Amino acid sequence: MPANSLPGKVATAPPRPTKIEPTAPERLAASIGARLEHVDAARPVTGVTLRAQHVQRGDLFAALPGSRAHGADFAHEAIEAGAVAVLTDPAGAERQSLKDVPVLIHDDPRAVLGAAAATVYGNPSQRLKVLGVTGTSGKTTTTYMLEAGLAAAGLTTGLVGGVEMRIAGERITSALTTPEAPDLQALFAVMLEQGVTHVPMEVSSHALALGRVGGTHYAAGAFTNLSQDHLDFHPDMEDYFRTKAKLFDGRADLEIVCTDTPWGERLVKPTTITVSTAHEATWTASDIVVSRSGSQTFYAHGHGRKLPVEILLAGSYNVANALTAIAVLDAIGVDEKAIVAGLAKVQVPGRMERVDLGQDFTAVVDYSHKPAAVALALDAVRARTDGRVIVVLGCGGDRDAAKRPLMGEAAAVRADLTIVTDDNPRSENASDIRAQMLAGVPADRRDTVVEIADRRAAIRHAVAQARTGDVVVVAGKGHETGQEVAGVIHPFSDRDELTAAIREVAK
Structure with missing residues (x-):
């Protein structure tokens, strides 16, 4: 089914700019190489949408082909609502x-x-400094770091990501990591109207593959890393990589790449600004010190300079994320004092987020929902505790099934107690998902793994088992506030449930 009609899942209409210069259909067609028919009835276009439910008078309605229906089947509804032109296929x-x-x-x-949307909304990304970040892990954290550095420099920012979108500090709920193309271009235009100058932005592989970022110009594009994920969408890792690599096809003025993995090394060109925590690069780190709380200090070295950096986030991968943010901010001219000051304040919802009620063990919520991310998160907490590591983990339904046994293995070989539970089963049988995770557990670790289907009960069990000095990690959902089961989203927050469990045990 196309995005034109998603029963029960229609997103709230996105914001639009208040001032739009009308675009003649003839000019619009010429700008995208489209053939224009029925031009005798042409009226100027003042907006774009691919959802019939969101049509406003003067809109171009994008009627796209879908797997189960064609967007053109909803054109009558769109025209009745005020659409003045339609973009479609033959x-x-x-x-x-x-x-x-x-x-x-x-x-x-x-x-x-x-x-097309960029043309209608006046090519707003050409007048903003959009800073795109792609990769399997670290996109959200790096964009928050970028935003913090920009804010410390006194700049007015926007933010586009999976956790939230913000315009000059005002939050807008985000349904997708990257909005559909018309919504994104309208959002950029709204940001311009509200004085935004810089926009850190997560760029997912879906956005690159499905054209959601078409028409977007980037002042800088950054790559964090690549590991197995989204193989329900991409046929293999090579396709996944090639899709990510589209951000570096010339659409970004500056390219910043973390080369800690071979995937990053493949993106390097003579003009690429490189980042690494492991080997020679434009920007490197030294003297990394991790505190008991997980905060880290290190020196960032680049262009003959040495910056003293402190971040509140645990994990060596967050040093890499910080270096990437530093490289981007430096490349676009942000003062190093502002960079350092901004990074020192960054906290990211659901990313190694501590829940501290004064208990004698550490409790953390993390969004890690792929094998490599689970491994990195557990390695990070293991490095800073002499106690046990307890992890609560599930896998989402209707997503890459091949990673489920790998996630079960990644958790079991690192944790002293692994509690396999439900994540977002969506349309799948939850017990089948858990069985696939358990299949990856090595034979010699099976006695350290328990299965508790109910996620709330699983979190309570983890907290009940925790002793002084232990670390409890609730992984997978992070910032999410709902659990999707059989098409229904039930309110559920790992942070709230972990908080409630700690209070309950403390009674």
């Missing part, structure tokens, strides 16, 4: 409902939708 253009409205016909309308 098959969609055959619909009778499109015979009396200007139609922009393109063989691949999704591929040009971003460029």
Whole structure:
């Protein structure tokens, strides 16, 4: 089913700018290489959407082909709501409902939708400094670090990511890591109207593959790392990498790449700014010191300078994320004092987030939901405790099933107690998901693993088992506030449940 109609899952209409210069359909068609039919009825376009439910008067309605229906089947609804033109493919253009409205016909309308929206909204990313961050892990943390450094420099920022979107400090709920192309271009235009100058932005592989970031110009593009994830969407890791690499196809003025993995090394060009915690690069780290609380200090070395850095986040991977943020901020001209001051304050919702009620053990919520991320999170807490490591972990349904045994293995070989539970089963049988995770547990670690289907009960069991000096990690959902089961999203927060469990045990 296309994005034009998703029953029960229609996102709230995104913000739009208040001032839009009308665009003639002829100019719009020429800008994206589309054929224009029924031009005699043409009226200027003042907005773009691919959801019939969100159409406003003057809109271009993008009627895209989908797996179970065609967006053109909703064109009548869109035209009644005020759409003045339709962008579609040749098959969609055959619909009778499109015979009396200007139609922009393109063989691949999704591929040009971003460029069309950018034209309608005045190419806003050309007037902003958009800082794109891609990679399997670290996107959210790095964008928060970028935002903090920019704010410390006195700049007005936007933020686009999976946890939230913000415009000049005001939060907007985020349904996707990267909004659909028309919504993103409208968002950029709203940011301009509200005085934003810089926008750190997560760029997912889905966004790159599905054209959601089409029409977006980047002042800088950054790559964190690559590990197994999203193989329900990508056929293999090579395709996953090639999709991520699109951010570095010339659409970014500056390219910053962490080369701690071979995937990053493949992206390096003569002009690439490199980052590494392991070997020679443009930016490196030394003298890393981890406190008992997990905060870290280190020196960042780059361009002959040595910056003293402190971050509140645990894990060697967060040193790499910080270096990446430093490299981006330095490359766009942010003062090093502002960079250091900003990084020292960064806390990221659901990313190695401590829940501290004065208990005698450490409790952490983390979004790690892929094998490498689970391994890194558990290695990070293991390095700073003499006690046991207890982890609560599940896997999401309707996603990459191949990573489930790998996640079970990653947890079991690192934790003293692993509690396998439910994450977001979605449409799948939850017990089947748990069985696939358990299949990855090595034989000699099976007596350290228990299965508790109910996630709330699993968290309570973990807390009940914790002793002085232990670390409890509730992994997988991080900042999320719901659990999806059979198409219904039930309110659920790992942070709230962990807090409640600690209070209950303390009674």
